[in-house]
Amino acid sequence: MITTIGFDGDDTLWHNESIFSMTQDKFRQLLLRYVPGLEIDKILYITELRNLKLFGYGIKGFTLSMIETAIEVSQGRVGATDIQRIIDFGKAMLEHPVELIEGAAPTLDRLRGTYQLILITKGDLFDQESKLARSGLADGFSKIEILSEKDERTYRHLLDRHGVPVENFLMVGNSLKSDVLPVLSIGGQAVHVPYPVTWIHEEVHERRRLPSGYRTLSRLAELPGLLEELDTHAVAAEPG
Amino acid sequence: MITTIGFDGDDTLWHNESIFSMTQDKFRQLLLRYVPGLEIDKILYITELRNLKLFGYGIKGFTLSMIETAIEVSQGRVGATDIQRIIDFGKAMLEHPVELIEGAAPTLDRLRGTYQLILITKGDLFDQESKLARSGLADGFSKIEILSEKDERTYRHLLDRHGVPVENFLMVGNSLKSDVLPVLSIGGQAVHVPYPVTWIHEEVHERRRLPSGYRTLSRLAELPGLLEELDTHAVAAEPG
Numbered sequence: 001m002i003t004t005i006g007f008d009g010d011d012t013l014w015h016n017e018s019i020f021s022m023t024q025d026k027f028r029q030l031l032l033r034y035v036p037g038l039e040i041d042k043i044l045y046i047t048e049l050r051n052l053k054l055f056g057y058g059i060k061g062f063t064l065s066m067i068e069t070a071i072e073v074s075q076g077r078v079g080a081t082d083i084q085r086i087i088d089f090g091k092a093m094l095e096h097p098v099e100l101i102e103g104a105a106p107t108l109d110r111l112r113g114t115y116q117l118i119l120i121t122k123g124d125l126f127d128q129e130s131k132l133a134r135s136g137l138a139d140g141f142s143k144i145e146i147l148s149e150k151d152e153r154t155y156r157h158l159l160d161r162h163g164v165p166v167e168n169f170l171m172v173g174n175s176l177k178s179d180v181l182p183v184l185s186i187g188g189q190a191v192h193v194p195y196p197v198t199w200i201h202e203e204v205h206e207r208r209r210l211p212s213g214y215r216t217l218s219r220l221a222e223l224p225g226l227l228e229e230l231d232t233h234a235v236a237a238e239p240g
Numbered sequence: 241m242i243t244t245i246g247f248d249g250d251d252t253l254w255h256n257e258s259i260f261s262m263t264q265d266k267f268r269q270l271l272l273r274y275v276p277g278l279e280i281d282k283i284l285y286i287t288e289l290r291n292l293k294l295f296g297y298g299i300k301g302f303t304l305s306m307i308e309t310a311i312e313v314s315q316g317r318v319g320a321t322d323i324q325r326i327i328d329f330g331k332a333m334l335e336h337p338v339e340l341i342e343g344a345a346p347t348l349d350r351l352r353g354t355y356q357l358i359l360i361t362k363g364d365l366f367d368q369e370s371k372l373a374r375s376g377l378a379d380g381f382s383k384i385e386i387l388s389e390k391d392e393r394t395y396r397h398l399l400d401r402h403g404v405p406v407e408n409f410l411m412v413g414n415s416l417k418s419d420v421l422p423v424l425s426i427g428g429q430a431v432h433v434p435y436p437v438t439w440i441h442e443e444v445h446e447r448r449r450l451p452s453g454y455r456t457l458s459r460l461a462e463l464p465g466l467l468e469e470l471d472t473h474a475v476a477a478e479p480g
């Protein structure tokens with residue numbers, strides 16, 4: 001029996017990766033004279049990975065990685081005006097209006113009365129709080145959790161802290177790596193709602209066999225229907 | 241009767257502002273050819289304030305503000321090598337060993353059995369978690385709270401969340417603005433342990449009259465003694 005539903009934020013309730021992609025397009029244009037084509041994306045990604053341990057996730061670290069990449073690929077020739085332009089890309093991302101994923105608000109409204117809803121996001125505290133405030137969705141949640149990483153340890157800790165037995169917990173999100181796999185492996189349930197674009201770091205490579213104990217929906221609005229179905233199943237499966 | 245003690249992290253349990261000051265010294269040296277003397281500190285501070293609403297507190301935002309300041313004061317002449325040097329300043333800050341304030345560990349050890357201890361810090365989630373982990377102090381706390389801002393609203397919310405009546409709460413920290421004043425104004429108690437250096441943004445100007453309901457200690461190690469004294473007072477003041 002599900003009593004508590006966790007929702008991811010970025011690319012589950014509001015658009016996020018599309019803002020990064022848009023910025024990467026601008027970044028690619030800016031450095032076209034040094035690196036033609038899509039090569040720059042690969043170099044930026046390597047820089048991001050190298051810096052992840054120090055910077056964590058979020059726009060400010062991404063901006064610093066863009067600057068480092070620009071210096072590297074231009075062999076130190078990139079000018080201060082272009083560096084300032086990159087900082088302005090970062091600021092534009094931080095100021096970008098929060099655009100809700102279709103169906104996000106009505107889905108939360110429909111589930112709120114029946115389940116305890118927890119927002120469980122990953123990333124920069126300040127960015128995430130700001131996005132949540134601008135999303136207009138904050139009041140829909142009984143709890144807000146912003147984590148620096150979403151893995152088995154942090155999910156277990158979070159559920160303990162809120163006194164939620166893992167068998168009563170279901171997580172909804174666009175990332176197999178952060179929202180689905182760790183929750184399944186601690187004994188919870190998960191629903192995958194893919195987003196059209198996935199950051200390569202969040203991709204799960206196919207050679208890693210995916211477990212079968214989760215459901216995939218193409219649209220968030222299908223969630224209430226799925227939950228009703230799961231509940232009926234649970235009732236039907238009860239002994240007697 | 242105090243049951244719960246909140247501890248600030250930066251400059252209360254471990255050194256922080258000294259790392260920023262050290263970096264600002266290096267930054268000043270780097271830009272000496274554009275701005276002589278201490279003028280650069282003022283320009284950097286103005287940039288930081290302007291960016292605070294977008295970047296929040298923390299080293300990554302500080303690093304981006306240093307880069308912007310360098311571009312501004314050099315009128316775009318600063319080279320990519322110097323920009324990379326500034327990014328490296330930021331990385332060195334993030335990697336800097338966590339140095340505990342004298343008396344931090346034994347003071348927490350002494351209080352742990354008698355009081356519920358909560359770490360209440362402000363800043364970048366990723367930085368703060370990393371510092372806490374490296375400090376070796378994490379196990380001493382029953383709860384960890386990393387906030388993007390410490391004000392009346394966030395303290396009230398935090399105490400509500402943990403079911404701590406404000407009259408049983410005492411906050412310990414180096415910042416009058418973040419650790420003392422908001423706690424006093426919601427009816428809690430506070431102990432101020434000043435740090436030799438205060439970031440100008442955390443300074444409370446003297447023309448603002450300070451309330452009298454808090455105590456100041458010159459060293460953290462004096463806290464257990466003060467608490468015993470307060471407790472005796474509380475008992476002596478009880479009717480009958």
